[in-house]
Amino acid sequence: MADQPYTQPAPAVSAALAETNIRVASGPGGARVVVYGAVFDPRARPSDVVVLVRGPGRSVRLARKSRILGLWLNGPPKVVEGAPGFYRIASTRPLAEIADGGSRRDLGLGVDAMRFGASPQTGPTQFGAPGAGVSGRAADDPRWREAVVRLYARRGLYGEDPAGVRFVDPGLFRAEIGLPAAAAGTYRAEVLLIQDGRPVARRARSLQLEPAGPALGLQVAAHRRPWLYGVAAAALALAAGWLASLAFRRT
Amino acid sequence: MDLYLPIAEVSVNAPLVIALAAAVGFVSAALGVGGGLLMVPVLMFLGVPPAVAVATEASHVAATSTAGVIAFTRRRAVDFRMGGVLAAGGAVGAVIGVELFRRLRLAGQADLVVSLAYFLFLSVVGGLMLAESLTAILRRRRGEPAAPRRDLRPLWLFGLPLRLRFPQSRLYISVIPPLALGAIAGVLSATMGIGGGFLLVPALAYWLRMPAGLVVGASLLPIIVTTALATVLHAGRNQTVDLALALLLLAGGVLGAQLGAQAAARVRSEELRALLAVVVLVVGLKMGLDLFVRPEEPFVLLAGAG
Numbered sequence: 411m412a413d414q415p416y417t418q419p420a421p422a423v424s425a426a427l428a429e430t431n432i433r434v435a436s437g438p439g440g441a442r443v444v445v446y447g448a449v450f451d452p453r454a455r456p457s458d459v460v461v462l463v464r465g466p467g468r469s470v471r472l473a474r475k476s477r478i479l480g481l482w483l484n485g486p487p488k489v490v491e492g493a494p495g496f497y498r499i500a501s502t503r504p505l506a507e508i509a510d511g512g513s514r515r516d517l518g519l520g521v522d523a524m525r526f527g528a529s530p531q532t533g534p535t536q537f538g539a540p541g542a543g544v545s546g547r548a549a550d551d552p553r554w555r556e557a558v559v560r561l562y563a564r565r566g567l568y569g570e571d572p573a574g575v576r577f578v579d580p581g582l583f584r585a586e587i588g589l590p591a592a593a594a595g596t597y598r599a600e601v602l603l604i605q606d607g608r609p610v611a612r613r614a615r616s617l618q619l620e621p622a623g624p625a626l627g628l629q630v631a632a633h634r635r636p637w638l639y640g641v642a643a644a645a646l647a648l649a650a651g652w653l654a655s656l657a658f659r660r661t
Numbered sequence: 662m663d664l665y666l667p668i669a670e671v672s673v674n675a676p677l678v679i680a681l682a683a684a685v686g687f688v689s690a691a692l693g694v695g696g697g698l699l700m701v702p703v704l705m706f707l708g709v710p711p712a713v714a715v716a717t718e719a720s721h722v723a724a725t726s727t728a729g730v731i732a733f734t735r736r737r738a739v740d741f742r743m744g745g746v747l748a749a750g751g752a753v754g755a756v757i758g759v760e761l762f763r764r765l766r767l768a769g770q771a772d773l774v775v776s777l778a779y780f781l782f783l784s785v786v787g788g789l790m791l792a793e794s795l796t797a798i799l800r801r802r803r804g805e806p807a808a809p810r811r812d813l814r815p816l817w818l819f820g821l822p823l824r825l826r827f828p829q830s831r832l833y834i835s836v837i838p839p840l841a842l843g844a845i846a847g848v849l850s851a852t853m854g855i856g857g858g859f860l861l862v863p864a865l866a867y868w869l870r871m872p873a874g875l876v877v878g879a880s881l882l883p884i885i886v887t888t889a890l891a892t893v894l895h896a897g898r899n900q901t902v903d904l905a906l907a908l909l910l911l912a913g914g915v916l917g918a919q920l921g922a923q924a925a926a927r928v929r930s931e932e933l934r935a936l937l938a939v940v941v942l943v944v945g946l947k948m949g950l951d952l953f954v955r956p957e958e959p960f961v962l963l964a965g966a967g
Contacts, residue, residue, distance in 0.1 A: 471963040473769045481777070481952055487769040487963050557960035564958075629667035632900050640896025643904055644889040647720040647911065651727025654915040 441589040441619060443599055449581050451605075458501060458508045458604045459575045460519060461585040463617075465496025465567075466595040467527035470558050492527035493558050495595065496567050500574025500585045509607040517602070517609060521559060521568050595619060668903035669713040678707065678906070679913035686725060686917025691925045692934055697722055698786060700910070701854045702779055702944050709906065711775040712766055715854035716895035716902045721910040722856040723888040725918055726881045733878035740829040740875050743839060744882030747861070750840035751883035752890055754847020759894035762852050766899060769963045776948050778853055783945025786859055790938035797931045814868060830871045830879070838869060847887040851894070856884035 445461050470493045473484035501508060505520045518525035562568045575585040589597070596616055603611040632639045664675040685700045700721065704714035733739050765771040800806075821835035842864050846857030861880040865871045871879060896902040 471769070472960050473963055475956055475959050475961065477955075481773075482954075482956055483773055484769050484961060484963075554960070558962075560958070561960060561962050628904050632668055632896065632902070632904075636900050637893070637897040639904075640893035640902060643720050643896055643902050643907060644723060644892040646904070647724040647892065647907065648727050648885070648889060650911045650915065651724040651729075652731060654724070654728040654918065655731035657915075657919065 443587045443589060443597075443617065445575075445583075445585040445587075445599070445601060447583050447601060447613075449583065449603055451581075455605050457610075458503055459577075459583050459585070460499060460501045460505070460508065460600075460602045460604060461575055461587065462499045462519065462600045462602070463496065463587045463589070464494045464598045464600070466494075466597070467492040468495045469493075470562075472554065472557060472561070474554075474557075488554060490526070490554050490558050493555075493562070494524065494527070494568075496589065496597065497521065497524055497562075498569050498571065498587045500571040500587055502573075502575045502577065502583070504572040505570060508604050513607055519602075521563060521570055524559070524568075526555060589619065664905060664909070666709070666713075666903050666905045668901065669709045669717075669906060671708045671710075673707055673709070673906075673909075675909055678704075678909045679916075682721070682910045682913025683917030683920070684913075686914035687921035687924070688917075688937060689725065690918040690921030692921075692930060692937060697855050698779070698783055698859065698941060699944055701775070702783070702948055704906075705776075706947070709903075710901075711772045712762070712899065712901045713903050713906070715762070715775060715852065716892065716899065717906045717910065718854035719850060719888040719891040719895065720902060720907045721914055722850070722854070723885055723892060724911050725914055726856055726884045726888065728915070728918065730878065730881040730885060733881065738874055739878035739882070740827060740871070741882070742825075743827050743830055743832075743865075743871065743875075744879045746825070746836050746839040747843035747846070747879065747883035748886035750843025750845075751847035751850070751857075751887035752843075754844035754849075755851045755887045755890040755894065756847075757844075758848035758851025759891060759898055761848070762895070763898050772961070773952070775853065776952055780945055780948040780952060782853070783941050783948065787938050787941035787945055790934060790941065794931050794934035794938055798935065801931065814870060818868075830875055832869065832871065834869065842869075843883045843887075846883055847890075850884070850887035851891040854891075856888060858884060 443461075443463050447459065449457050449459065451457060470490045471487050472490065473487045475482045476485050477483075499505070499519060499521070505514060509517070509519065511523070514520045514523040517523075559568060571587070574587065575583050577583045596618055598614060599617055600612065600614045602609050662675050663672045664678075665672045681703050682700065685697065685703070688699075689697055697718075701711070701714045701718050704718065705711055709717075730739060762771060765774050818834070818838060821837050823836050824833055825836050826833050842861065846861055849855055849857045849860065858877075858880055861883065862876055865876045865880060866873060892902055
């Protein structure tokens with residue numbers, strides 16, 4: 411775990427995130443990240459805790475519709491790089507009350523302030539249509555990045571929970587963030603202690619999520635052994651039809 | 662009771678999907694035509710990406726058609742020679758169709774093409790069905806006999822080469838029309854996830870003049886071949902077949918077809934065909950609405966994300 415205390419000019423604040431435990435629990439709805447932590451501050455200043463879970467960065471391919479001959483058709487596809495595959499941030503208070511816009515953008519806190527990484531993760535867990543064509547990179551156009559944020563937020567992949575971190579005891583906080591059932595890869599969990607709108611202490615940890623369960627086994631099979639999967643699907647369909655005909659014969 | 666579909670990457674209400682597949686299966690079995698065109702639009706309304714809906718529905722159609730062809734074979738109502746020629750054309754059509762679909766998908770236009778194709782087909786088929794069923798209802802009310810089967814064979818059909826005898830159908834015709842017909846049905850299977858029966862049955866009956874009782878049986882063979890092949894090809898080339906969704910569709914479809922076949926003898930089919938035609942038109946209209954009305958969200962995510 412990385413522990414990077416930020417030094418402040420006098421008067422110094424002595425606070426830390428002590429014993430921050432980040433666990434991943436599996437359940438029927440998917441995995442959850444559970445964070446327990448303690449804030450140690452001898453001056454007992456009002457503190458806010460922010461817990462952020464980010465998924466691996468990906469290249470997102472999207473298109474913008476435009477009206478052609480009366481029909482709304484997709485324009486040429488563009489790629490936005492480095493969009494987090496998942497971004498959920500929980501906090502003790504609404505983020506806008508914890509820190510101002512500038513600070514939030516510097517720290518990358520908030521769905522409207524998240525930072526897009528530079529290089530997407532490529533590896534066996536990233537699937538896509540090989541050879542997908544793009545007409546350009548849209549990294550410089552903010553409207554396309556905003557679109558990605560909107561579309562992913564709509565899918566539930568991005569979100570804020572302004573009351574997701576609770577102090578269960580003075581100095582002891584708890585947060586729980588649900589992870590989508592599908593995504594696998596290297597996630598990053600960050601816990602920040604914020605006082606007076608400025609980060610005072612920070613802990614970060616990488617979480618490795620492996621595909622699990624029959625649903626994900628199917629997804630892996632479909633992409634790793636596509637032809638075998640396809641033949642199996644067709645065979646299953648034909649067998650089901652044959653079995654159905656046996657059942658019909660009785661009536 | 663939500664189920665996460667790993668290839669579609671969405672969650673659906675499993676009992677709802679089974680019920681809808683059962684309804685479509687019931688309609689297909691009871692009325693013989695029109696139900697299959699509704700399954701893909703329904704899946705799209707539920708949030709399944711069009712490419713996955715098309716590829717997975719192909720497997721569903723393969724299953725129901727297999728059950729049908731076995732039933733027809735027992736009654737010796739399948740002309741395997743004609744069905745085989747149709748299926749050969751269908752295989753070629755399916756390969757072409759899947760490749761075409763793949764290119765469209767990579768260009769980011771597959772979803773739109775599916776929507777547009779369904780809008781056109783649903784409107785045309787719905788309109789024709791409505792006209793035909795209303796005419797049949799009126800004719801019955803007036804006590805007129807059913808219209809004789811019209812001969813729609815064009816003259817040039819008789820001059821084509823490569824003639825083959827089809828003893829069971831008592832035909833001696835060129836293989837080119839059935840091959841071409843099968844190929845068209847194959848392309849439709851691969852790009853829309855349908856069987857193509859709504860095209861094959863009238864074409865075999867009116868255009869090639871197969872005996873009425875053999876038409877449906879012969880049409881089922883190319884449907885099975887094209888949809889099964891489309892399933893394999895879509896999975897292999899595009900990775901768009903979702904087995905979890907397929908299982909839901911199979912469960913509902915088999916149940917619905919069972920009930921529908923039993924109901925087929927007992928119901929007045931003209932009224933139901935008219936009702937189905939209205940449903941088909943409404944669904945087609947909804948597809949068209951999405952194409953012609955300004956979308957509230959102008960951006961759309963495409964497959965092929967890294």
